Amino acid sequence: MAEKFVHHMLRGLGQRIEHRGEVVVIGLGRFGSSLSSTLIDMGHEVLGLDESAKRVQEHTELLTHVAQVDTTNIDALRQVGVADATSVVVCIGADVEASVLTTAALADLEIPNIWAKAQTEAHGRILARVGAHNVVFPEAEMGSRVAHLVTGGLLEYVALDADFALVEMAAPPELVGVPLGDSDLRRQYKVTVVCHKPVGGAFTYADRETVLSANDLVVVAGHRRDLDRFAAST
Template sequence: MFRGLGPEIEHRGEIVVIGLGRFGSSLSRTLVDMGHEVMGVDLDSANVQAHAGVLTHVAEADTTNEQVLRQLGVAEATTVAVCIGADIEASVLTAVALSDLGVPNIWAKAMTEPHGRILSRVGAHNVVFPEAEMGQRVAHLITGGVLEYVALDEDFVLAEMTAPASLVGVPLGESNLRRDHRVTIVCHKPDSGRFTHTDRDTVLSPQDLIVIAGRRKDVDSFGPSRR
């Protein structure tokens, strides 16, 4: 679940991650693995110490204070991610401070829809709902049939699954998939092969994996109906 409000920004320089709990820790460590320089900031000294030597820079600080952020050099950052968890007040006040500093690319984690709307209104350019997104993903995984489920926005998703029997052995161009189910197969993975693009002449085998794309309700209905 994601709400993008601002223009797309090409990131430059060090990324600042505020809040080094589970989500912020995972985000910051992944960014480092991708080759980015990351400053991690948290009010909890234990969280800061746990990331010393892992992130490029770490700091223990109250990020609701604009002057503190300025002293840390956050005002010069292009991208800042606010990953503060349960303390909604601190999350919102941090977003306000970052907006007042003129940070051009503010991402913020929201716990609820109202929290997300407030973050958007006070200056966050992009708001993510990781708990809601994970709940939706797991719901599809545990009910069987779907191997992976990714929401690209509120109403468009990708799902990975085994090729249904109704599509096996016939060229996709003759399957009437779009007409009957309003979804598209964007790629497939033959048994013991690698993912590759599909076209009208692609013929699927029973063990092939496919990735389908479409509106949420169409993808959801296609999964159960294929059995």
């Protein structure tokens, strides 16, 4: 999930943003720490900021740079170089006031790619109004993903937008042993098998001639309601 978020963030998601330099992550709690670690693993430099000296110390060896900063203070942000950043993520958790004031300060600095974590829809609307270019709801998104995983036979669930997703699952018995083009899958369920993975093999594209075996894994794309109906039938 974090890696998908990073790709969206650095791409600008609707804006033509060319990322450069360090990514600034504000708030090094669970979400901010996970995001920062993913960015580092992907080869990006990260400046992590937090008002907690303990959290800053914990991330000293993990991130490119860290600093203890009151991020609601625009002058403090300037002093640590945030004004020169292209992409900043506000990962502040329960302190809604600090989250909003920090986002507003970043907007005043004219940061071109501001992402902010929201706790609720109302919080998200405020963040957007004070200058966040993109608002995310990681707890809600994770809750939706886990709900799909624990209530069926799905191995992975990735939402691509509000009404379209990819799911990974074991090949359903009705698809085994026949070419996908003869399975009537698209007409019956309105979903598509995108790729498959044989036992001991690697994922590869699926087409009309693909014949699945009993222990294959498949990735299926479709609208959420259609995917839920398909998963429930297997």
